[in-house]
Amino acid sequence: MELVDLYIHFDKINKENIFEFIKNWLSDFEPEYECFEYPPYFGETEYETEDYTEMLSFVLEKNGRGYRFYFENNGNIKRPKGMIFINKDHSAYLGIGVDPNYEKYFTDKFLEKYKVSPIVCYNGQIPDNE
Numbered sequence: 001m002e003l004v005d006l007y008i009h010f011d012k013i014n015k016e017n018i019f020e021f022i023k024n025w026l027s028d029f030e031p032e033y034e035c036f037e038y039p040p041y042f043g044e045t046e047y048e049t050e051d052y053t054e055m056l057s058f059v060l061e062k063n064g065r066g067y068r069f070y071f072e073n074n075g076n077i078k079r080p081k082g083m084i085f086i087n088k089d090h091s092a093y094l095g096i097g098v099d100p101n102y103e104k105y106f107t108d109k110f111l112e113k114y115k116v117s118p119i120v121c122y123n124g125q126i127p128d129n130e
Helices: 014-024 050-060 100-114
Strands: 004-010 036-038 045-048 067-072 081-086 092-098 119-121
Touching: 004 081, 004 100, 014 050, 014 081, 014 092, 036 050, 036 067, 045 050, 050 081, 050 092, 092 100
Parallel strands: none
Antiparallel strands: 004 092, 004 119, 036 045, 067 081, 081 092
16 A cells, blocks of 8 residues: 655754654654664665664764664554654654555644644655755
């Protein structure tokens, strides 16, 4: 099933924003990966951990570090995916992948919580991570 991705964008992220998002939207989710390496996919590994919160802290320590975290919850058919995209300038997209039948419900919840409408992405289109 194709999901609809809903994102909240932060011009400048901090740990409080992220951990509040995790608590509110991803508390029952698991990371998709068991090991996290920085930089991801290429180059000499600078940092490696099996704990995504440690990698999150490492990425947030200084500008110029970006990372994409993916989460899943196969037991939650309304919102089975979660995403945290930290960009190199420390802006961020915090998101959930929702069943299209629940798009309006979660859009309204994001609007209520963050006082802005979420960015809505269809067909796997995701915000730029530069």
